[in-house]
Every structure is written in structure tokens, then in C-alpha cells.
Amino acid sequence: MSVTEFKVDGAPYGVVAAGNEVWTTLVHTGRVATASGRVFDLDAPGSRPSVIVDGPDDAVWFSRNGDERIGRISYDGTVSAIDVAGAPYGLCVGPDGALWCTLMSADAIGRITPDGDVTTYPIGATGTFPAMITTYAGDLWFTLNQAGAIGRMTTNGEVTTYPLPTTGAGPVGISAGPDGVWFAELLANQAGRITADGDIKEYPLPADAKPHAVAATADGGCWLTLWRSGALLRLDAGGNIIAEHPLGDGSEPHGLTVDANGSVWVALETGALAQIRL
Incomplete structure (x- = not known):
């Protein structure tokens, strides 16, 4: 295993x-950058770019x-944007090829087509604080941070909620794997997995x-970033810890992705992208 860091100013998130690049959002400066050194200014310093995904149309x-x-x-390198009210945060490509996002302040899920059409679907409860979102078994799955639950929504907007066994898990x-959906319980210091039958x-x-x-893995396990302890963790399909890679005290790892060559990339909010070659 080797770790290489690429310095990036602006708090990678x-x-x-x-597209043969590794892209990162710079949450504190309103920019997006790549590990190769390209920087895109959004002309909106307070825009707080956060979760980033590979889209269905040769774009991030x-x-x-x-x-x-x-x-x-x-x-x-063409930059554009679509208005979506409700404080969008989590983002994924859905089973229908559209972009789906969580709307933190609206207790809702948004659907955005590549052409810019926006539809909003309420979750059906208030104060849930929907966070990250993924696609699994033909539906959208998302964490409800304040409700301590996992939400599931069909592409027609029908919602099912699964409360977590641990109260206040946050x-x-x-991330969806081959036989279930993995999630991180920030406040409970736990990982969890939910199957299609709940x-x-x-x-x-x-x-x-x-x-x-x-980030779920093809073998049924997952990678997790440990924000407080500054590390990257690997679990197998049974939830056993099989590897832990320190990233430095105070490194504040947030997002992660796995590239086509199997390298794991982690955004360190203190100012770098870490590439872990296994």
C-alpha cells in the first residue's frame, strides 16, 4: 500500500x-478542482460545493x-448550474438516468433531468435532515440524519422509512453494494447495512x-472515512474491520471514491487529495 497526497487549496470535500480525472469540490472557496491541477471557479464564493458525482452526460x-x-x-470544462431550492446536499444518478438529490432544509428529495427540469418529492416528515443518497434495487435510498433512519423512495415519490436500532445514530x-446498502452512523461510531427487504x-x-x-465494494464490503480519527477503514461483507490506513492527525477526511484502477481517493478538508494504491 502506498499513499500519495495532491495539495489542493480550498478544503476538498x-x-x-x-472522465479520466479525479475531481473534488472545494467547499470553502466555491471552486471545483482536479488532481491534475485544473481549477474551475464558480463565481460564487459562498456556494459551498459539496457532494460530486459522475453524471449521465459526460459531465460531473x-x-x-x-x-x-x-x-x-x-x-x-463547460460550467453551468440549475436552481434547486431546499439546500441540496447528497446527490446520485438514479435508476431512471436523472440526478436525484437530498434537500436538507425542505425534508424532500429532488429530481433533476440533464435538461434542467426539477421535480420535488416530500419525504412526509419534518426535521429529518436528509443527507446522502444512493441507488439500489431500482429505488433511491438516503440517510435521515436527524430522524435516525434510512429512507427509501421509488421514482414515483413513494417513501418507506426504516428506523435504526441505535437511537441518535446520526x-x-x-453507498449501494451488490447485496445491500452500507451507511455510516456518525454519532454512534458504527457502520450499518440494510437489505432490500429492510x-x-x-x-x-x-x-x-x-x-x-x-464507498461500497464489489466483494460486499465497504470503505469508510473516519473524520474524527483521520483514517480510512475497510470492512468485509460481514462487517469485520480488515484494514485501517491513517491519513494524519487532523486531516479531516470526508468524501471518497474508487477509480478504475482500484485506487481509493479521499478528500482531506485540510487541503489535499489522498490516493491510496493497494
């Missing part, structure tokens, strides 16, 4: 491998909860680790 898409927009940058990151299992992590983001 989200990260994705797309990212949430801008600071100015309530969803941003887009084509692989060749789920944030979520069965939930929770797995303890190191004390005061504060897990944040999750």
Missing part, C-alpha cells in the same frame, strides 16, 4: 473519478447548498472515529 454534477443550486462541469454517508445490521467501529462517507 467531495471527490469522484470521472455537484450540490451547491450555499446558493441552492446543482452545478455541472462537462469533461471539457447517519450520514450511504433488514438492518450495525457494526461497531473504533471509539470516537466519527465515520462520514462510505
